[in-house]
Amino acid sequence: xxxxxxxxxxxxxxxxxxxxxxxxxxxxxxxxxxxxxxxxxxxxxxxxxxxxxxxxxxxxxxxxxxxxxxxxxxxxxxxxxxxxxxxxxxxxxxxxxxxxxxxxxxxxxxxxxxxxxxxxxxxxxxxxxxxxxxxxxxxxxxxxxxxxxxxxxxxxxxxxxxxxxxxxxxxxxxxxxxxxxxxxxxxxxxxxxxxxxxxxxxxxxxxxxxxxxxxxxxxxxxxxxxxxxxxxxxxxxxxxxxxxxxxxxxxxxxxxxxxxxxxxxxxxxxxxxxxxxxxxxxxxxxxxxxxxxxxxxxxxxxxxxxxxxxxxxxxxxx
Amino acid sequence: xxxxxxxxxxxxxxxxxxxxxxxxxxxxxxxxxxxxxxxxxxxxxxxxxxxxxxxxxxxxxxxxxxxxxxxxxxxxxxxxxxxxxxxxxxxxxxxxxxxxxxxxxxxxxxxxxxxxxxxxxxxxxxxxxxxxxxxxxxxxxxxxxxxxxxxxxxxxxxxxxxxxxxxxxxxxxxxxxxxxxxxxxxxxxxxxxxxxxxxxxxxxxxxxxxxxxxxxxxxxxxxxxxxxxxxxxxxxxxxxxxxxxxxxxxxxxxxxxxxxxxxxxxxxxxxxxx
Numbered sequence: 371x372x373x374x375x376x377x378x379x380x381x382x383x384x385x386x387x388x389x390x391x392x393x394x395x396x397x398x399x400x401x402x403x404x405x406x407x408x409x410x411x412x413x414x415x416x417x418x419x420x421x422x423x424x425x426x427x428x429x430x431x432x433x434x435x436x437x438x439x440x441x442x443x444x445x446x447x448x449x450x451x452x453x454x455x456x457x458x459x460x461x462x463x464x465x466x467x468x469x470x471x472x473x474x475x476x477x478x479x480x481x482x483x484x485x486x487x488x489x490x491x492x493x494x495x496x497x498x499x500x501x502x503x504x505x506x507x508x509x510x511x512x513x514x515x516x517x518x519x520x521x522x523x524x525x526x527x528x529x530x531x532x533x534x535x536x537x538x539x540x541x542x543x544x545x546x547x548x549x550x551x552x553x554x555x556x557x558x559x560x561x562x563x564x565x566x567x568x569x570x571x572x573x574x575x576x577x578x579x580x581x582x583x584x585x586x587x588x589x590x591x592x593x594x595x596x597x598x599x600x601x602x603x604x605x606x607x608x609x610x611x612x613x614x615x616x617x618x619x620x621x622x623x624x625x626x627x628x629x630x631x632x633x634x635x636x637x638x639x640x641x642x643x644x645x646x647x648x649x650x651x652x653x654x655x656x657x658x659x660x661x662x663x664x665x666x667x668x669x670x671x672x673x674x675x676x677x678x679x680x681x682x683x684x685x686x687x688x
Numbered sequence: 689x690x691x692x693x694x695x696x697x698x699x700x701x702x703x704x705x706x707x708x709x710x711x712x713x714x715x716x717x718x719x720x721x722x723x724x725x726x727x728x729x730x731x732x733x734x735x736x737x738x739x740x741x742x743x744x745x746x747x748x749x750x751x752x753x754x755x756x757x758x759x760x761x762x763x764x765x766x767x768x769x770x771x772x773x774x775x776x777x778x779x780x781x782x783x784x785x786x787x788x789x790x791x792x793x794x795x796x797x798x799x800x801x802x803x804x805x806x807x808x809x810x811x812x813x814x815x816x817x818x819x820x821x822x823x824x825x826x827x828x829x830x831x832x833x834x835x836x837x838x839x840x841x842x843x844x845x846x847x848x849x850x851x852x853x854x855x856x857x858x859x860x861x862x863x864x865x866x867x868x869x870x871x872x873x874x875x876x877x878x879x880x881x882x883x884x885x886x887x888x889x890x891x892x893x894x895x896x897x898x899x900x901x902x903x904x905x906x907x908x909x910x911x912x913x914x915x916x917x918x919x920x921x922x923x924x925x926x927x928x929x930x931x932x933x934x935x936x937x938x939x940x941x942x943x944x945x946x947x948x949x950x951x952x953x954x955x956x957x958x959x960x961x962x
Binding site for chain 1: 857859862863866876877957958
């Protein structure tokens, strides 16, 4: 039974995997993301995408195919330098791919825009504005009339439980509150996709756990498509419908792992632990592979025999 | 206060020559004298001291209202010049700083040049100004502007470079484009830079102006520098020291009360102040 809860699929991109849906506990069963489709909006497609930064010999990303269905929570994990942020920035429109296409609901993505709201690791809130004004900013840019803005800002603040803090400046908020304001600022624009770039990496463990819970609650309520980048396996397993493990140098998709556990998740359950183990193993293998590759080209530990060399010849050849 | 007391005591005990270096009491007399308030606190420096004879038992004598006094007129003249010159200087420096931040090629070309100009003492512009523009208001303004715009441009450029790239990215993500990105994101983000560039620029401008006024004598408009120079011409050491004190006090007041407070408020808003 337990083994059925988690279905793990190999890397080959096979879009039709609905038949592999496992049985879930009845009490854990909540509408699956792909089945919801409340708006039908938010289908993010990266097709055959490659990126090579100038001056680098390996591809930051090579031939990556990724489809996020409307309402799906996709988490990308991988060792540092594997191109996860590049992937996200491409979806945001901050970076253009060398090859391939990135599109949202069949519209090609060319520049950053409010329909692909992003939550940054360092929140990126404007320090000269209050929490409420920060949230209002996107609406103001979109030309929403002032009277409508106030109501929407209030709603967004309530959504992240920060209504009493509306008039505080950013530096007067705690790290966790700042990220919540950043999330509210993204959600208030009613984006089709929410892009999250390691949003909780700079927070302490307790705050992070709390924000995981709140994010899940938010996601269940709003059913946005979320593309979330992290290096934390625990975070990935806790939040994702689907985990994408990236392969570094060149960056490609190493493995896709579908997580068919209901939200919100109990972190202590055995299924989660098992899944964490699987993903962690996958990433460790990847890190070891990368390290081994680096060692071959750049550096190898010296043979211990050198240490026993005759001290009388020390400094020879300097 | 202690220093002033020691200074005065030293003067009275040692009895050094008052025409070489004055006592605080002389400076006070001179300062008040420039404000048309004639007093006689100091020891007589010469036969002409105090310059206005006080009758026995009288300690203060008013000649005309203090606001029409040479000192007040000089402060007004210098202040107007400062405002004019500083405004032009800020406009010029801000445009240059902005362009240098935006176009790296321009910065490669202009950056070292401006840095060189900044190291040049502003008084060195005086001969050129005299020959080219003549001895008039324009000459003084020219020296003031040349002395301060480069500092404003450089400080502004550096401040703009320190704007976290995340702000424009976040702005674009929220749909700010073109002039809106500049007006709603980059302009407010540059406020700390702007505040510190104004502060630096002001002190440069004030120094340049005083230097220029010392040498340029535009007959109709007599600034603080003129009073200083006049003190030298009449060998009135007390007046020289008094005018220097006024210059320092004005510069300090503007810096502490105006620019420091503006800067402080901006930094508090941004959470940069400790």
